[in-house]
Amino acid sequence: MLKGIFSKFKKNEESKEINNPEEIQDTKEVIEEEQQVEEKSEEIIETEEVAMDMASDMKEEVASPKAGLFEKLKMGLSKTRNGIVDKVDSVLKAYKKVDEELFEELEEILITSDAGVNTTMEIIDRLRTESKKRKITESEELRYLIKEILIDILTLEESNELNVSNSPSVILVVGVNGVGKTTSIGKIAHRMKGEGKKVILAAGDTFRAAAIDQLEIWSNRVGVDIIKHQEGADTAAVIFDAIQSAKSKNTDILICDTAGRLHNKKNLMNELGKVSKVLEREFSEAAKETLLVLDATTGQNAIQQAKVFKEVTNINGVVLTKLDGTAKGGVVLSIANELNIPVKLIGVGEGMEDLQLFNPNDFVNALFGE
Numbered sequence: 456m457l458k459g460i461f462s463k464f465k466k467n468e469e470s471k472e473i474n475n476p477e478e479i480q481d482t483k484e485v486i487e488e489e490q491q492v493e494e495k496s497e498e499i500i501e502t503e504e505v506a507m508d509m510a511s512d513m514k515e516e517v518a519s520p521k522a523g524l525f526e527k528l529k530m531g532l533s534k535t536r537n538g539i540v541d542k543v544d545s546v547l548k549a550y551k552k553v554d555e556e557l558f559e560e561l562e563e564i565l566i567t568s569d570a571g572v573n574t575t576m577e578i579i580d581r582l583r584t585e586s587k588k589r590k591i592t593e594s595e596e597l598r599y600l601i602k603e604i605l606i607d608i609l610t611l612e613e614s615n616e617l618n619v620s621n622s623p624s625v626i627l628v629v630g631v632n633g634v635g636k637t638t639s640i641g642k643i644a645h646r647m648k649g650e651g652k653k654v655i656l657a658a659g660d661t662f663r664a665a666a667i668d669q670l671e672i673w674s675n676r677v678g679v680d681i682i683k684h685q686e687g688a689d690t691a692a693v694i695f696d697a698i699q700s701a702k703s704k705n706t707d708i709l710i711c712d713t714a715g716r717l718h719n720k721k722n723l724m725n726e727l728g729k730v731s732k733v734l735e736r737e738f739s740e741a742a743k744e745t746l747l748v749l750d751a752t753t754g755q756n757a758i759q760q761a762k763v764f765k766e767v768t769n770i771n772g773v774v775l776t777k778l779d780g781t782a783k784g785g786v787v788l789s790i791a792n793e794l795n796i797p798v799k800l801i802g803v804g805e806g807m808e809d810l811q812l813f814n815p816n817d818f819v820n821a822l823f824g825e
């Protein structure tokens with residue numbers, strides 16, 4: 456409703472002719488002020504919506520019996536299963552014999568599921584070579600081989616496990632706005648608390664007041680402490696305070712949010728560099744893990760974001776959110792193969808329990824519906 460009032464106001468303003476320079480300046484200021492009020496009101500609406508969503512999530516979680524983790528994973532991957540495996544199965548059925556045309560069809564399926572060109576080429580090359588070596592001639596026998604290759608691609612030297620067994624540990628969470636950073640922090644905190652760990656959150660995304668408010672809602676929901684400053688405060692200062700609090704309360708895990716502005720690589724580098732320095736200096740005894748949050752629904756865009764973050768900081772793992780909302784989950788292959796970063800957590804729904812530890816075997820089995 457507010458938006459409507461502002462646009463009417465703007466329309467009236469636009470229809471008047473303004474020639475006097477002072478009047479132009481005044482008008483500009485009024486419009487700027489109105490824009491600021493409009494942005495604030497959008498943030499308030501956004502925060503209220505998040506609170507309402509959370510309340511309905513909580514009701515659902517209480518109402519529905521807990522499906523097994525693997526069943527949840529299967530459910531969460533159903534769109535990607537339609538996008539990849541169902542298509543693979545119908546091609547394998549249609550072609551019967553293993554030949555070049557079949558490989559081309561499989562290649563197209565992988566490309567359209569956002570597995571990325573290089574990763575797709577690698578998978579198809581390995582499929583070609585291995586099927587020849589193992590003398591596979593019937594197309595349906597390829598299914599097992601495809602699974603084997605996918606598991607191998609997803610299994611990197613670096614473990615998929617979260618490095619949080621040390622107490623204290625710090626998880627620094629980076630990623631651009633809107634990818635599910637705040638939600639993921641809340642879900643990680645919930646998971647850690649469930650494991651009996653004492654958790655503190657640091658509201659380091661000080662760029663927008665809504666980000667601080669949303670993290671606070673999560674801290675209340677999960678029942679963990681939060682350290683926050685005002686909007687616009689220095690992220691490193693928030694982290695500094697959070698470290699002192701974590702030390703005095705013997706916290707096991709400090710989870711730090713950060714602002715994810717990508718439009719200036721130098722700023723991003725400076726900001727994350729400053730945070731890392733504070734962590735090294737003030738909390739050298741803590742094990743550190745930097746997790747990059749990527750939104751699976753953005754497909755190959757997520758790969759581009761990861762490349763920029765990889766250039767400016769050392770990423771230990773990826774949290775891939777919203778896999779339940781996309782048929783293009785092939786991006787997970789691209790992350791492992793092209794970026795060589797282990798996927799550690801995957802988001803398969805909006806509920807608190809819907810952030811699962813990533814395991815290549817389980818993932819591929821769930822994807823193939825086994």
Ligand SMILES: Nc1nc2c(ncn2[C@@H]2O[C@H](COP(=O)(O)OP(=O)(O)OP(=O)(O)O)[C@@H](O)[C@H]2O)c(=O)[nH]1
Pocket residue numbers: 631632633634635636637638639660665666669775776777778779780801802803804805809
């Ligand atoms: N379906 C689904 N939705 C998710 C998942 N993870 C996050 N979301 C939703 O994605 C939206 C954005 O999440 P946020 O956590 O607010 O994103 P953010 O990156 O913190 O964004 P900012 O607060 O703008 O920085 C919210 O509506 C979340 O509920 C997921 O795994 N599955």
